[in-house]
Amino acid sequence: MVDVQDLAKYPFLEEAQDYVRRESGTLDILLKSERGRSLSDAAVTRVLDALSRKNPQECRTYGRDAQEDLFSYVIARMLVSCLNDRLLIERLSQFEAQKAYLSFIEEEKAEKEEIARALGIDIGLNSLPVLTYVPLVSGLHEERWKLVNRSVKGGRVLLLRIEAEELIRERMREIIRERLPLSVPEEVCRQFLPYTEAIAAAVQQQALEEFGAVDESSFPPCISALIMAVTAGTNLPHVGRFALTAFLNNIGLSTTQIVEVFQRAPDFDLSMTMYQVEHISGRSGTEYTAPACATMRTHGLCVRRDAICEKVNHPLTYYKRKKKMRE
Numbered sequence: 001m002v003d004v005q006d007l008a009k010y011p012f013l014e015e016a017q018d019y020v021r022r023e024s025g026t027l028d029i030l031l032k033s034e035r036g037r038s039l040s041d042a043a044v045t046r047v048l049d050a051l052s053r054k055n056p057q058e059c060r061t062y063g064r065d066a067q068e069d070l071f072s073y074v075i076a077r078m079l080v081s082c083l084n085d086r087l088l089i090e091r092l093s094q095f096e097a098q099k100a101y102l103s104f105i106e107e108e109k110a111e112k113e114e115i116a117r118a119l120g121i122d123i124g125l126n127s128l129p130v131l132t133y134v135p136l137v138s139g140l141h142e143e144r145w146k147l148v149n150r151s152v153k154g155g156r157v158l159l160l161r162i163e164a165e166e167l168i169r170e171r172m173r174e175i176i177r178e179r180l181p182l183s184v185p186e187e188v189c190r191q192f193l194p195y196t197e198a199i200a201a202a203v204q205q206q207a208l209e210e211f212g213a214v215d216e217s218s219f220p221p222c223i224s225a226l227i228m229a230v231t232a233g234t235n236l237p238h239v240g241r242f243a244l245t246a247f248l249n250n251i252g253l254s255t256t257q258i259v260e261v262f263q264r265a266p267d268f269d270l271s272m273t274m275y276q277v278e279h280i281s282g283r284s285g286t287e288y289t290a291p292a293c294a295t296m297r298t299h300g301l302c303v304r305r306d307a308i309c310e311k312v313n314h315p316l317t318y319y320k321r322k323k324k325m326r327e
């Protein structure tokens with residue numbers, strides 16, 4: 001696969017990386033030119049499309065030609081790396097994997113097998129070694145992917161051809177995700193500041209649109225139970241404090257507002273609480289996402305399930321759903 005058009009379809013493959021490395025002089029000059037500005041604009045659009053979970057079917061290419069498309073992928077990754085925002089990194093990885101997968105499923109059988117091999121998966125065999133399969137499906141929550149629900153023969157997990165192809169998308173996402181964030185020199189990030197500021201503003205706006213004003217009556221039962229426990233003076237285990245803080249941070253409460261929740265505890269310690277909240281809410285670097293229902297269950301934090309719980313697998317989805325129903 002040598003055509004730049006093919007490379008642009010699978011920009012995370014080694015060959016595409018080699019192409020970018022070879023042309024990186026051009027990229028450097030490009031960034032400082034008029035065309036560089038339009039390339040950066042294309043990269044911003046790419047990131048914003050990923051952030052808003054736009055259907056990749058509607059945005060197959062960015063820029064005026066395949067080379068610009070490929071470079072806009074590179075710049076998009078640099079932009080999210082400068083911002084080092086976990087949500088953006090996850091969304092971009094998912095978006096790019098889905099986009100590449102759409103191209104993949106349109107390929108002929110031989111090309112599919114070649115691309116799959118480049119990703120370390122032999123789809124022609126309709127099976128995967130257990131050791132490859134298990135980490136690959138760790139992010140997939142459907143029951144059918146669980147090892148206990150699969151047939152295993154000779155140390156290999158048997159797969160239908162269509163399932164093997166689905167796993168290609170997951171492999172793509174994994175490859176794109178594991179290389180992020182890139183280490184982008186500070187000077188380059190400074191150069192990108194007008195673009196990263198625009199993206200950061202969109203992230204803020206998206207959080208507001210997604211969750212809106214805080215509505216405590218839409219909290220899922222597990223979160224309400226944690227708040228009641230804090231109020232009653234129960235000493236919450238670390239995982240409970242973590243789940244509560246991350247949830248409140250994810251729906252847009254400020255550090256002060258989260259501290260106010262913990263302030264209801266009789267043994268409230270301001271500086272310790274501030275430290276924990278700042279750490280979990282990412283004001284010190286990494287932002288954490290509230291645990292999913294499966295994790296909450298594992299730690300005994302999934303309590304007083306109600307009808308909405310039957311339809312969700314994340315407390316944040318519960319909150320969004322109930323809030324919408326109430327509105």
Ligand code: SF4
Nearest residue numbers: 220222293296302309
């Ligand atoms: S099912 Fe999920 S949202 Fe409902 S109580 Fe359990 S953890 Fe919370």
